[in-house]
Every structure is written in structure tokens, then in C-alpha cells.
Amino acid sequence: MTLQIRSIEEYHAAYQRAVDHPEEFWAEQAETFQWRKPWSKVLDWNFEGPDINWFVGGKLNITENCLDRHLATRGDQVAILWEANDPEAPNRSFTYRQLHAEVCKAANALKANGIQKGDRVCFYMPMVPELAIGILASARIGAIHSVVFAGFSAHSLSDRIKDSECKMVITSDFNSRGAKYIPVKKVVDEALNMGCDSVKTVLVYQCANEMIPMQSGRDKWWHDEVNPQSAECPATEMDSEDMLFILYTSGSTGKPKGVVHTCGGYMVYTCYSFRNVFQIQDGDMYWCTADIGWITGHSYIVYGPLLAGATSIMFEGVPTYPNAGRFWEICDKHQVTHFYTAPTAIRALQAQGDSWVEKHSLSSIKVLGSVGEPINEEAWRWYHEKIGHSKAPIVDTWWQTETGGILISPLAGITPLKPCYATLPLPGVQPCLTTSEGKEIEGNNVEGLLCMKFPWPSILRTTYGDHERCRQTYFSPIKGMYFTGDGARRDKDGYYRIIGRVDDVINVSGHRLGTAEVENAINQHPGVVESAVVGYPHDIKGQGIYAYVITTDPVSDEDKFRKEVMDVVSKEIGPIAKPDKIQIVSGLPKTRSGKIMRRILRKVAEGDVSNLGDVSTLLNPEVVEEIKTGAA
């Protein structure tokens, strides 16, 4: 097993060793896995390309390390325990041996349907075990999975399928989420009607007992394809740097980009970070409430926990169904020891009152985790006191889709905590703060752009089909470094506090959305000439979406218009991107070069109009007054 640090002294020693001898440090971690062929060089890199290669020449299959490797010692231990949306429905659990068999069957079914090494397979599925089984099956035969969160619209799905030319889509008939019953396959049909010629097969996992249209020749039932298959499937040998998966995420400009992770480095880092941050022990019950449609689900529901031989709970539903006590009920029911969720969920549940928590003992909880956005002090304290009974440490884990795993976080029970601080980098991670000109800011009690000076094994390798975009987004803003897009503060003790995005990315309930993406969607409404979107502080979501819209004609029924705009956005991107506030304006504040002054729009959205700074250099200073008085 990879290193597990046990004390703060060990942490500091490991940190120093990883700085002084990174190749030696990471070789030691990597040696604990099963490789078909050892690497010839640990690391070969430059950030200019970027061209980053870990465990060069090494051959492996990540699923042998998630599954086969554990059969002798943990074959009968539960690997995945699934809790349905409906609290009355039975649980489903898979031991490592059973999961191995299911993954092999699904892998054989993919092969039987023409999927080969290097092919892309898209997943658009609810949180059922078959999603985890499916992505592992894809990895087993060397196919590349691209999971699209099942809340995205047909349009978003179609863009993602086209961008990576997926050969197969794996989906389900329906999705039960809370009180909602969503026809998932219908969305896939719509997406495929938008010209996804690469897709040859759609595998449909059956969740309900209803007839749905199946296109003959293309659509097949999961059970028909998977059940008859053999439970043995040899794993395909992969190069350490072969692609493992693509996951789309939003940036400041343009369409979402497909972040690419590769086999060897991602395997080593997700296991290492999982073990150290959560301090998992045998017998623990670990539950991450994320959706597998996001990176947190990939790294810390599926890969990290399975690589580490842990038991991972997977939940189909939502925190408030059938009531706001559901999370805590599940914690007691399964004696959860490690609970990992997002600040937006914590705030939403806190707002429902303590009585929902007090009904449950929560005595099994040893470690709490937070991820996705900065956690505010009030939520941190509530989480600590009410859920952790002031005993369980909170690991506030900072990381990104692009980083593959947690980079800055306390190690549970080891790193002294400070509310709202992600605290210290993991050994092997070298953060720094810079000015916007790229000059490193040394010392403590400082603030700047958060960058990384040195690669870690699960850093993104490229953005699918567009390496130049990867370079421009992450490696050229600050020369010689990986630029995160976040601003951070380093306090007197060297602890990091993440302030938030410094680019045009809005973080709504932990979901990343680009302002340009939302604006493009709004502009699809025939009555809209132009729009500008900014984030503003929101009590539950962290950030809400505030849209300024110029219309073609005067709007008589503003409520109706707002609803139409929201529907358009829902249809174009998905319900998560719906603006919370829409203000109709006659113009947008622009510089003489035609750039929208978002700083002003942000201030108005925040309700802070007292100090808008100098607006006299604007092309149209008069609109500022109008925008101020008409604030939504």
C-alpha cells in the first residue's frame, strides 16, 4: 500500500523528501501497485508544451489494481454499497469479488459491441452501481470513458459526445432523484438527433418497468448484453500515459473542455491522496455524496477508494428526500465513519434546522470532508459541532477536475485545523502564489494567484483534441507554472485559504460554469440582443448567477420573459445553469475597446453600489446609473 502518514512530524518529513527527491518519493508510492512492466523513468516533463509523463514506459491496467489485486485479501469485503433514492428500497452491495465479476461481464459486453482500446464511451446515467461498473469495464478494455452529469441538457450532452467522437453511449431508461422521475433515455435520443454520427450503440440500463422507444440496431438493453457474458475478462495492458478518461469542465471562455487523465499517474495519486487525507483504516465505511458525473465522484467514489481497498458507499438520491434528515439517517444506517460532501449541501441542510440532525446519533462518524467551493465559517462550525460532535476533524479539500486528486487539505486527525482553511499541500505538491504578472510572492501573510511549480502524478495531460487550449488556459498565463484559476491567501502559519476563482468561472453549488457558456445560452432566446452574466454571493449555493440582458423590443411581461430565458438556459445547458436573477437593461457598461466591465456588473449584483470606481472612461457611462437603479 502507498504511504500512510501518521503524524505531523511524518508529514513534514515526507513533504521535504518529496521536494528534495520527487522521483524517489513517487517511485516508492508507485511500487506498491501491480504493474505489468516497470517504468524506465519516473518523470519526464516540461510545462511549456506542456508535456508531462509519469512512470514512463510502465504498463498496467488500473482495474487490476482496483479489483484483481484485492481478491486474495479482500474478496469478501464490500467494495461498493449502494443506497437507493427510495429509502424503502433494498440496498445493493458488491464485494470485491462480485464487483470484479460484474466489471468483467460488462467489459465483455463492451467488446462484443465493438468497443476497442482507445475508443471513447460516453456515460449519461443516474447514480446506480452500473455506472461505476460501466466505467471500470471501459477502463478494463482500454476504452476511454467520458461521463456526462445526467442533469445536463441534450444539447450539452450532444456537444460532449461530438467533441470526443464517442462510439457508444451508456445510459438508463429513467432516473429517480428525490421526488423527480426523469426520462434519461429520452435526453440521449434528443442528443443523438443533433448529429452524433460516431455513436453506433446505446446501452440502456433498466431502472423502471415502463416501455420506452428503442431504436432497432442501435439501442440495446444492458441486461441482454451484459448478463450472458463470462465473468472473466483479461485486462488490456495500457501504457502509463495512455488516456484513462475525459471529463468535461467549464473554463472562462468558449465551450467546456475535455480534461484528459492518464492511467499510471492518476492511479498512484488518487490512491495516495485518498489514504492520506481521509486516514482510512480497515473496517471503515466511507461515503462521498458527490455524483460520478463530477471529478469528485471519479476520484473519490470509484478509483481512490477501490485502489485503497476501502468500502465506498454510493447514493442515488438527494440530501432532502424524503426529508432533510436523509443524509444523517444513512450515516446511522450504514455506520458511516467518513462523510465527504459539499458546502452547498451543508448550508442547505443547516437552513432546515437542527431537529433533522438531532434525531440521529451520528456516533460512527470519525472524519468529515468538504469539497467543491470555499466553506464559510458558519457552515464549517455547524458541520463540526452538529455532525462531527466537535470531535471529527473536517478535511477541507481543495482541488480541481484538472488536478485529478486533492492537492491542498488537512490530513484527518494530523494537521491542526483552522476553519475555512484548506491548510497545507500534500507531500509532492508545490503550490505558490504569484502576482498577475507572474512574479512569485514569497513569505507568509500574503495573497495572490494560486499556481503549482512542479507536476504531481495526476495533473491533466491535455484537453481533448486541443492541446493548444490546454497550454493557453493552464500553462501560459503564469510562465513556468500550472495556473489554477483560483486566488488564495497564505497566512502567518503558511496555511492556504482559497478565496475563489479569479477568472470568469462561476461556482454554483460546487458546479463550475463559464460566464460565456451561460451568456451564449441566454442569447439563444430570440428576444435577447446581448447578455452579461456574473456571480454574486448566494446563501445556499455559494454563488448565484446574475444575468444582465438587453432585449430586442421592450418587454411587457417581465416575469414571463424571465421564465422563458430560464427555460432556454435549462434546455441549452441544464437546470443548474439557470440564472437566479435577471435584470433587463438598455446597455452594458463597456470600455472603449468594447470589453464588458464585469467589475461594475459584479458590484451591482453584490448590492454594493457605493464604490463603483471610476466609470468616466467607459464608452457609455450613463448606463451605469440605469443599471444601479434597476438592480434585480
Ligand code: 6R9
Ligand atoms: C474538486 C472540484 C474546481 C474549483 C476550484 C475552486 C473550487 C474546490 C474547494 C474549492 C475552495 C475548496 N474548489 N474545492 N474552493 N475550497 N475546498 O470541485 O473540482 O468541479 O473542477 O472545481 O472549485 O474554485 O478551482 P471542479
